Amino acid sequence: MNARGGRDPVLVLASRVGPDEKGLLTALRRGGHAAEVLDTNALRRAASGPAGPGGLVLNREIGQVRARYAATMLEAAGMTVVNSAAAVQTCGDKWLTSLALARAGLPAPRTVLAASPAAAEEAAAEVGFPVVLKPLVGSWGRLVTRVRDAEEAATVLEHVGAQPSPQAQVVYLQEYVDKPGYDLRALVVRGELVAAMRRYADDWRTNVSRGGRAEPCVLDPDTEKLAVRAAEATGADIAGVDLVEDRAGAVLVLEVNHRVEFAGLQAAHGGLDIAASIVDRIVGGAS
Amino acid sequence: MTTTCPECFETVTAPAEPVLHEILECAECRGELEVVSTAPLLVALAPEVAEDWGE
Incomplete structure (x- = not known):
């Protein structure tokens, strides 16, 4: 509640407004909040900039990199960002997520990170086939690959090794779970x-x-x-x-x-x- | 509120209160369009999916 007795405004951080973001805006306005879109691509902040009066931001930025850095900018400006920069960093990186789950003692498929495609070949054999290779960052199942044996692993990892991005050379491998459909x-x-x-x-x-x-x-x-x-x-x-x-x-x-x-x-x-x-x-x- | 699809030039109808950067779909060509101006209503082809997009 603000000083005039109204509800505090809420910003929805997004560079792309889809049905989910529209739904959130509608729900906020129905709840009496002044809700606006905060365009991620328009953000800028000086490192030594002052903190502002605060406020709440729902982080709906679709790009992982911008979502994280935008959250750091807004948090530095004194705003509460949901989800936070730290949460975006952890959830947006499959390896950091795996580490967080392991620290909490939660059950997950056996997961190994290999620092190079060569190390990944050995890791794949250790995890056992079939094994699943996933990009560290990404969503919607893109580039997630099920590798059935050592020969397939060598071929797929040869392609991985040819990728120009340094991050692509770091390979996240996970035990394949034979789920019930x-x-x-x-x-x-x-x-x-x-x-x-x-x-x-x-x-x-x-x-x-x-x-x-x-x-x-x-x-x-x-x-x-x-x-x-x-x-x-x-x-x-x-x-x-x-x-x-x-x-x-x-x-x-x-x-x-x-x-x-x-x-x-x-x-x-x-x-x-x-x-x-x-x-x-x-x-x-x-x- | 309507505008023209930049891909197929058919009429595109926007929701009652379009928002900047809102994604619309052209009913004719099924192209994904982005609202780049609300007054007047203007749309452009939406950006392609980037490598780090997702949930």
């Missing part, structure tokens, strides 16, 4: 499960953005607790936690997304306003 996405906001869905796909990658279909589901108490702990481990106030069951029924954390796309979850949960649920938990607590 679906994985789970849980939306966790400020330590509370908002909704969850099962994601099915013909492709072994079950991302809805790859054409997978989603249906609502209720998580059992242990899985709900695991999703909440995974979000907490990464420091994400708003988290899209991806989980998978292996054939033995054990639930593992795959990744934690800091800029949750919730159109699929909204379609699966028609009676629940996902954007309003996020706004209530974030802005309600910050007002």
Whole structure:
């Protein structure tokens, strides 16, 4: 609440305004907040610049690099950014996420980082085939590769070695989990499960953005607790936690997304306003 | 509120309150368009997906 008795304005940081961002803007305005888009590409800040009066920013920047640096600029200006620069850094890098999950003692597929394609060949054999190679940064299942044997690994890693980017030479490998045709996405906001869905796909990658279909589901108490702990481990106030069951029924954390796309979850949960649920938990607590 | 698709030149209808950088889809060519001005309403082809885009 501000000095005039009105609700404090909330900024939505974005360089691309999609349906999710519009949904958040609508939910904020319905809640009585003056909500505006803050264009990421227009931001600039001097390192020694003064802190301002504060305020709340929902970080919806689609570019990982800009999302992180923009959050550092806004935090330096005294603003509260959700998700924070630290959370964006952790969630936006699969290896940092794996380390955070491991530190918290949470179950995840066996994961190894190799500092070169040559080291990755040995790591792949140690993890065992099939093994999954993922880019450290990226989303929507892009460039995620399932490698079935040592011969495929050598070929794929030869291509990896030919990439010009230094970061591409660092290889993230993960045990392939033979899941039962679906994985789970849980939306966790400020330590509370908002909704969850099962994601099915013909492709072994079950991302809805790859054409997978989603249906609502209720998580059992242990899985709900695991999703909440995974979000907490990464420091994400708003988290899209991806989980998978292996054939033995054990639930593992795959990744934690800091800029949750919730159109699929909204379609699966028609009676629940996902954007309003996020706004209530974030802005309600910050007002 | 309407404007013209820069790709296929068909009419594009925007929502009641378009926002700068909002993504629209051309109903004719299915091209992804970005609102680059709200008054007057102008759209351009939306940027291609970048390597670090995502959730």
